[in-house]
Structures are given as structure tokens and as C-alpha cells.
Amino acid sequence: MKRLPKFFLSAALVATMATSFSAVQAATPPDTLVHAWQIDDIISLDPAEIFEFSSSEIAGNTYERLINYDIKDVSKIYGEVAESWTVSDDGKTYTFKIRQNKKFASGNPLTAEDVVFSLQRAVILDKSPAFILGQFGFDKNNVKDKIKQTGPYEFTMETDKAYAPTFVLYCLTSTVASIVDKKLTMQNEKDGDLGYNWLKTHYAGSGPFSIRDWKANEVVVLERNPNYEKKAPLARVIYRHIKETATQRLLLEKGDVDIARNLNPEEIAAVSKNPDIKVDSAPKGTVWYLGLNQKNPNLAKPEVRKALKYLVDYAAIADTIMKYKGEVHQAFLPKGYLGAINDNPYKLDVAKAKDLLAQAGLKDGFSVTMDTTSRPETTGIAQAIQSTFAQAGVKLELIPGDNKQTLTKYRARQHDIYIGEWGSDYQDPNSNADTFAANDDNSDNAKAKPLAWRNAWDPGPLTAKTRAAVMERDAEKRAQMYEELQKAVLDDGPFVIFLQKIEVAAERKNVDGFVMGPSFDTNSVAQAKKN
Template sequence: MLSRLNNTARLLTSSAVLALMLATAPQAFAATPADTLVIAWAIDDVITLDPAEAFEITMGEINGNTYDKLVSLDISDTSNVKPDIAESWTVSDDGKTFTFKIKPDLKFASGNPITAKDVAYSFERAVKLNKNPAFILQQFGLTGDNVADMAKATDDMTFSFTTDKAYAPSFVLNCLTATVGSIVDSVLVKEHEEPVTASDEYKFDTDFGNGWMKTHYAGSGPFKIRDWRANEVLVLERNENYAGEKPGLQRVIYRHIPESSAERLALENGDVDIARKLAPQDIDAVSKEDGIATDSAPKGTVYYISMNQKNETLAKPEVLEAMKYLIDYDAIGSTLIKDIGTIHQTFLPSGMFGALDENPYKLDVAKAKELLAKAGVPDGFSVTMDVRNVQPVSAVAESIQQSFAQAGIKLELIPGDGKQTLTKYRARNHDIYIGQWGTDYWDPNSNADTFASNPDNSDDTKTKTLSWRNAWDRPELTKESADALLEKDTTKRGDMYKDLQKKVLEEGPFAVMWQETEVAAFRKSVKGYKLGPTFDTNLLAPVTKE
């Protein structure tokens, strides 16, 4: 069977062959063709392909390789943005209106021309759909009622974007590098719009193509999305209409292989080209192989546990503090996340403007017991934690379960795939959640706005930050976070974010544990592969294979 797969793999453009590959056992893959890159990763967090709705780590990377935006992060200098489909831009004297000139002669993968009308439509549908990432645009005062006036095409090649306040221009531009800033093919998407009855989900009489876009592609990036099968595979294909330098590869296949040992075996056998979810021991092992190289990069991603304040026991300040003293950070750092993370306890990742590098907590069972006694639960209590079935998250959850038990806290782990745990978490139906947060754009507000701010704690609010997900409502921190956006003095603005981090560190329902160091192991036949500072800057267009 494996031999037959190897012979047929060169015809990978055939859907039948792809289906044959998917039908095999997880350890049995076809050998990778010369024009195809196969990446082993955990892609069970993919819920939708629509950039106006997608808000997960995997789709951040996919989107960064398949959609263009007005501007993109300059990975050679993350303090800057660079032109993408925008040729240039200006800011009005009052600091509120940004005018973008669109590059001429650009096309979507469909062949339709890219115009300012596509940009305006992309902004309008994102705001009106009001899915998870919409707040990134809505924070500038955009609503379903005014977006057509505040984000509009003034001619075919000019797009005007007006904000409600004079924010720092760098902040506005950085927000436009987020996934929600992706430009979609308005002609193609409109062909697939469906009428809907206005409801809690849709406030307007159209779905703006969201039903179709959940499983289809309408972009202009170097690759286009050809196929997605949940918890199995996601296939990209070269976009022949891409205006920039064409990718060196015909296609890229992401295989869902969440187990480190299975990834390692597939990589060593040559069945995959890149392994992206290796545990420390497997990284050590493959690094000794002659035909395998590694690359690593610190990411703007932090891992944390969060405690839902709707749970009366977890809402006690002493219980929150006790839990922060019941995590064995040293053991986690030296074993479970060795080489793939660094202990980090504040919500801004190191390397970002305003980051506070303080790690005051360590495992202290005696201290935790004192705090639990003060909270009126000296013998502990029972509680649940939702855990995504990937490493190192599962292993860290088990470590926390053991250290919690030392103070009498009985922690039940509830495993699930990425979609299951995220859906429950976003509905505020958890006790404790363990997960990761990747910055949406390279500005401290991206994390401050979600860890510290909660403008409306009601169940039906439109703004669902991480603070909201955990029912943590501190109006003074919400105000401080908003004020930091308008502070023009760079030093003062940085100090404001440091103050926010200290307060969330001490009082918040979050125990941030580590910052990710992403490691990719790849066969040396792969050339030009380099990890970026964010997942959407893990760029595939420069990659080739010998």
C-alpha cells in the first residue's frame, strides 16, 4: 500500500489521490513530491476560512499566506509596517483620516481586479458580520450604521478610512495588519451572498457571503486555499495571478498530526518535510539527524490559564492568588517547554513595546494553603479545566492537576479538540481554561485590550475580550487601557502598559505561564523556510525544495 502511494503521489493535483492519502493511517504518508511542501502541525483549531470570522492560530498563518491587506508587518523591523496592496498612504492634519492609494493592475486569484471598492466592502462585511475579530475595526468607532461612510472608496483606486479619535498612526496601521484587515474579492463574494432574516447572529438581511466563505477562498495572496477537511488536512495552491514574485512551490499541504512522536517519525522517514509540534525530547532527537535542520523564533504568543469569575469560588481574590502559587513554573520550564517556551508571567510578550518582564510567582504550596484558608476553603474544592488535546498543553495541564492536588484542589481535566474547547470558552461556560493567545497585531493594545479591558460584562455584549470570557470586570482598567491608545508621549504610553500588566498580574483571573518559542524541524532539502515573529509571518512564498 505504501509503495503504491509513493508512486501515485506525483499526481497530487488529483483529488482522488489526496483522498487516498487521507484514508491511510496517520503514520503512513505518501512521499512528498518535489513541487509540494508537506507540513505536520495541529490544525484542529480551524473553525472557518472566512478572514472576517477566523480568529485562531492556524488560520492566522494560513491567512498570512493567502490574503493581502492594505499594509503588512515589516518582519525585518517590527516597529514598522510596509505596503501590501496599498502603494502609499497619508494621514490628515487632525490625525483621523487615512487615505490609501491602491497599487494598479493587481488581481485576485479569480482574475477580478483589486480596487478600492473591494477594500471598502471587506471593511463593511467584517464590521457588519460582527464576528470575533470585528472589534479590531470597531474600536475605531466603526458600526454597522456608519461603516459605509467611515470606510469608503473615493474612487476606484483610493480608499479613505476615518477613525473616531486621533489615535497614534502606528497603532491604526498595525491594526490593519490583522487577519480581519484581509481584502476579499467583493465581486466573487457577492455572488454567494445569501438572504437571511435579521437575528442575534445577523443584524442585516444578508450573510455577506459568510456561509460560503466558511469553506471557500476569495483572496489575492501568493497561495490560494484549495481544500480544508477538519482535523485532517488543509491544502494551499500557488496563485498564478499573484502580483508579486510567484511562490517556488506548486502547493503546500498542512497535515493534522498533533502527536509529537508521530510527527518525528514522519519527518525522519521523509513522509513530511516540516514538523511543527515536536516535544522537547523529539526536537533533541531529530536535531542529531544528518538530513534535518531546525529553525526557531520567539513568538508574540503567551500560554495561560484563566478562571471564570462566574464560579463563586474562583471569584475569591485569595483563590485566584493561591492558584498562581500552585503552578510549578520551574519544572514546566525545564522539562515540558524546554526549547519551545520561556517562563513569562505578564500578558505582553517580551520584545513588544511596553512589555514587563517580571515573574514573581513560583510553586509555594504553603503560601497557597494560607490563601485558601483565608478564602474559607481550607480543604480545597473541586473544579474543571478545559484542555485542548495537543502538546505541551496536555502535559502542562496534568502538571497543574498534580500541583493543585497538593493544596486539596481536585482538578478534573476535560479534553477536547481546538474547536470544542474554544467554543465552550467563548461562551463563558468553563471553570478554568488553558490555552494560548497570539497577538493580533504588533502593538501592546492587542493584548491589553483583551486581558485588561471589558467594556460590557453582559452576556449579549458585542465586545468579547478575554476579560469578558472570564466575567472579570474592572472599569478602571478598561479606562486605563483606552487612555493608553491616545497617549502621544511614547515613554508615558509604555509606562501605562507596564502598570496595566502589574495590576492584571496581581489581581486578574489569568495565570500567564510562558511565552512560546516556535521550533520547526525540517528536511535539509527545504530551502528558504524561516519562522517569523507572528504566525501570520511564517511565510511560505520564499520556500523551495531541492
């Protein structure tokens, strides 16, 4: 008998799951892992639309991709849904064979038809992450001719150019390339939407867990997928939205949650002394940055862009507000990526900043706004930057909001300055170069909307250089090209990059097997357990 995902959970049951772990109980159920985490960035559960940190982690534990990589050595790529693949002599046609006998959580078999449908669907829907596939020349008009099923467990994918094969394969490890259950999704299609309005809040995957329920800004409940090849030790995983870090700490110390994900440096130091708690950390391919909207006439001046780079106290932020959780890093490629540079040419230098502002005709400074999320660490960093900006006469007004509000405004280019994180979509350097150093169309109605577009920046020749780098098959030459791109953006780009993220999780000592990978979609609870 086929088993369908249970999205008819009663509100009472979800509420019980989310809130019943009281001080009296003082322990979560042995078959359940409970996270305390700020998950107010979740906008959608549809892999064709997911582009946020929290939802990417959830998708990584509930969907499978065609290709994946070893999180201990990201240079090692392997097939997840794909059994094998070949590349044609001209470097443009990829032929994939699909593993047989795989099933979705619904019980439906996973075949090449589902893979082709998933990739075509992501391109046709054209949501935020669709550009990851679109950069190979796919669009809604040609994708059905370019990605075609050739057998029950085989399909071909024809790119428009002979890209570096690793670049193509890494893109297929991204969340947007997750495989969805065609039959289940199309049973819920309305008005030709390819099941989009249904899948925004439902589930149709084959990963180790299924998504049982999501209540925005409250809870996400995952349930073990009985059809997954390697049975998950846990029956369920619950992500509770706990905004306040002090509350996360209290719940962890009482045993009401198993993992706290957003503790501040003081709280991390305190819980690390608790014999019932352990602290784990892992570097992330994520950078913290300020985005300076070039539609603002003051921010559009090159001298102002550079001045603001000298008005951040990088070391103080890393050593205090982000202690344990970040290290100074100013280039757009995180450490560990092909071609990454570790040059950090900027430091707090108010005198130099004032001189640059004077050159821009702003010797008395100017006023500007910055959109910030309500997360404590973001607020803390924003306030520190507000203070150092003021030393040069730059009056920075902070506009607080939740993640959805600030992201929506940012994606519409309606900000002055945005503070946030950027996590690579895949482990190839083009993931960040394509967003920080390239912008093919700077018009408001552009199809592709990378970070350069969001900040209304036309990088000029850097766009062509970015496109050339992704075609280069010689790894050493390619690395040199990315080094040059990073230096150019460091010098003149509208980005003040200041940290590379280190993710920290405080866990009850009986938790074992929660893995933090280099990206949020590789954070895994698949083999997590409680001893």
C-alpha cells in the same frame, strides 16, 4: 481566460495528496511542501471570522492585507495592498492609495472597491475578530459612511477619535483586514450574507497561494497563485492534520513529510541528531495562560486567584514539558512589545498558597474543573498543574476535548478554568491590553468579548486606563502606562500567565525559506523551496 479557485477537487484526489507519501516513495514531490501539524482548531476560512492559529497562518499565505510589517523589525510598517497613506491634521481621517495592476487569484482586478468592501464586510458580519476594527468606532450602522471609496484606487477611513497612528496601522495588519475579492464573493451571496456561508469553506484572495481544498481535521491544500506578483517557487503546500507527535516524527524521518510542527522536547532532541533533519525556532508574540472564570464563586475570590498563581511550577514546566518551546513569562505583553515587563513574581510556593486559601475560607481546598485540548503539550502542562494544585488541596478535574469544543465552551463563558494560548492580533501593545485588562460590558450579551469578558471579570478602572493608553502619542509615556496595566493584572487579574511561546519546526535539510514570524499569520511559505 480567468482562472477560478478549484474547490471541486475530488475526494479521491485530496486523499491521495494527503496520504500517498508512503515509505516506498520516501520523499515528497519536489514542487510540494508537506507539513505535519495539528490543525483541528480551524473553524472557518473566512478572514472576517478567522481567529485561530492554524487558519491565521493559512490566511497569511493566501490573502494580502492593506498594511504589513517587517518580521525582522516589527517597528517598520509598509504598504502591501496600500501604495501610500496620509493622516489628516485632526488625526481622524486616513486616506489610502491602492497599488494598481494587482489581481486576485480569480483574475479579477484588485481595486479600492474590494478594500472598502472587505473592511465594511468584516464590521457588518461582526464575527469574533471584528472588534479589532470596531474599536475605531465602526459598526454595521455607520461603517459605510466611515469607510468610503473616493476613486478607483483610493479610499478614506474616518475613526471616531485621534488614536496613535501606529495603533490604527497595526490593526490593519491583522487577518480580519485581509482583502477579499468582492465580485467572486458576491457571486456566492445568499440571503444577504455577503458570501459568508460560501467563504467559510472557499477562497477569494490575492496572496502567493490560493486555498484549493480543506477537509476538517484532515488536510488543507494550497496551490500557487499564478497572478501573484512574486511567483512562489512551490506549486503547492499541504498541511496534514497529524495529531500524534510520534507519528509526525516518524513521517519526517522517513521523508513522508517535509516539516513537523508539534514535536515534543524528547523528539526535538532526537531528530536534531539526524543529519537529514534541521531544527529551527523563533519566539512568538504568544503567551500560555489559565483563564479563571469569575462566575465560579471560589475563583472570584481575590485570595484564590493569587493562591493559584503560587500553585504552578513555572520553571519545571519550562524546563521539561515545554523545553525548547517556551520560557517563563508572567505578564500579558510578550517580550519585545512596547512597555513589556519581564517581572516574574510568582513561583511554586505551596505554603503561601495554603495561607491565601485559608484567608478565603477554603483552608481544605476546593474542587474545580479545567477544559483542556487533546494536544500532548497542553495535556502535559494540565497534568503538571493538576499535581501542584493538589498539594494545596485544590482538586482539579481535567475535561479533555478538541480545540473547537474547548474554544466554543470558553467563548460562551461555560468553563471553570481554561488552559490555552493567546497570540496577539497585531503588533501594538493594545492588542493584549485590550483583551486582558479591559472589559466595557461584562453582561452575557455584550458586544465586545475580550478575554476579561470570557472570564467574567470586570477590571474596574483598568478599562479606562487601557483606553487612555491607546490615545497617548508619546511613546515613552505610553510604555509607562502599559507597564502599570501589566502589574495590576499580575497582582489581581483572573489570569495565570506562565510562558511565552517559542515555536519550533523540524525540517528536512532540503527545505529552505520557510519563515516563522512573530505571529502565526506571519509564518510564510511564500518563498519556501526544496533544494
